[in-house]
Amino acid sequence: MGTVRFVWILTLNHTV
Structure with missing residues (x-):
């Protein structure tokens, strides 16, 4: 639950 x-x-x- 750390990869997400x-x-x-x-x-x-990448979006910014």
């Missing part, structure tokens, strides 16, 4: 958060942060960084 990691992916979410990565996606946010």
Whole structure:
């Protein structure tokens, strides 16, 4: 349940 958060942060960084 830690990978989802990691992916979410990565996606946010890519979107911003």
